[in-house]
Amino acid sequence: MSEQLKIGLVGAGNWGANYVRNLSSLGVFSAVCDLDENRLAKIKADYPTVRTTTSVDELLEMGLDGCVIATHTQAHYEAGLKLLEAGVHCHIEKPLCESSAQALELCEAAESRNLVLMVGHILLYHPAVEFIRGMIESGELGQVYYISATRCNLGVIRRHENVMWSMAPHDISIVQYLLNDDPVSVSATGQSFVQADEGIEDVTHLTLKFADRSMASITSSWLDPEKVRLIKVVGSEKMVVFDDMDPRYKLQVHEKGVDWQKFVEPGSASFLSIRSGDVHIPFVKPTEPLKAECQEFIDCIQTGRTPRSSGRQGYANVKLIELGCESLKGNGTPLMTGL
């Protein structure tokens, strides 16, 4: 089925190269647009049947069904709107665009034309995240108290967006997916060191609070000696650690918690008891999340289904970062999300 679809790519840079490989392996890679002629020549050499251009307008003449946009964030909105208005289904990298107003416009452009708008929240296609979601849905973790996420490394330091825009979309998407809800309030702190004059933060701490009192804290840094990709989900019954840097033990389920206990004497006070049990390492079949993400785009075009990482999720994600940045400037003032 997927051979019949023609999918294009706008932006074949560092990350876009992964789309080139995956769209090609799925048999749908039809055309590529990039401002860099050298990049296009290299792709043409590897994939001679793929059409190349430096202009999105020219790409529109190539009869595409869908298109992936993986340029730098600043170019997502203009290219996305142009493609959607021309009736092309769009899959846009994270963050969806630079403002919630632009994100809403993209969503409305897609919805009014019954087109798929998907955003590159790749970790929603990671089998470990799917596994944790299953544990939450089945009640195995109990009530989810909080999620902590840490995403750190040295570089890539972006010049036009701070680290929250660059890295936090992934963790926000995971938190929203796992808790199946949008937060009611946002607050953030952070600091700019390397690009202090430009006020571009290198490290940020974002806190999301939910209506059911659960919360999430998200640390992002591109100024860290170690590459860390760590998510912890703390539930009333069990706790899960997802370490994406650990090649063998990505997931650990801790049978740990704290319970209120009663003394045997009637009328006596309760006390807190620490429960410390086994640690399980569930098997999670290794798959390439980006391939699953590309397959989701294809499936959604073919069936009209809403993608797991929908445009509306992209909108909420952008809105949370926008508010996070506003809170940052106000030294961590909590802001209501209205989501």
Ligand SMILES: NC(=O)c1ccc[n+]([C@@H]2O[C@H](COP(=O)([O-])OP(=O)(O)OC[C@H]3O[C@@H](n4cnc5c(N)ncnc54)[C@H](O)[C@@H]3O)[C@@H](O)[C@H]2O)c1
């Ligand atoms: N999902 C992930 O894990 C992940 C990882 C890295 C980057 N990203 C996202 O992917 C996007 C690209 O990041 P990158 O690191 O590959 O950037 P990059 O700078 O390496 O590549 C961007 C490419 O887009 C091209 N380009 C820019 N404007 C264009 C336009 N108007 N028309 C056509 N081509 C244009 C550039 O020539 C360049 O080749 C960003 O949105 C980034 O946030 C996602």
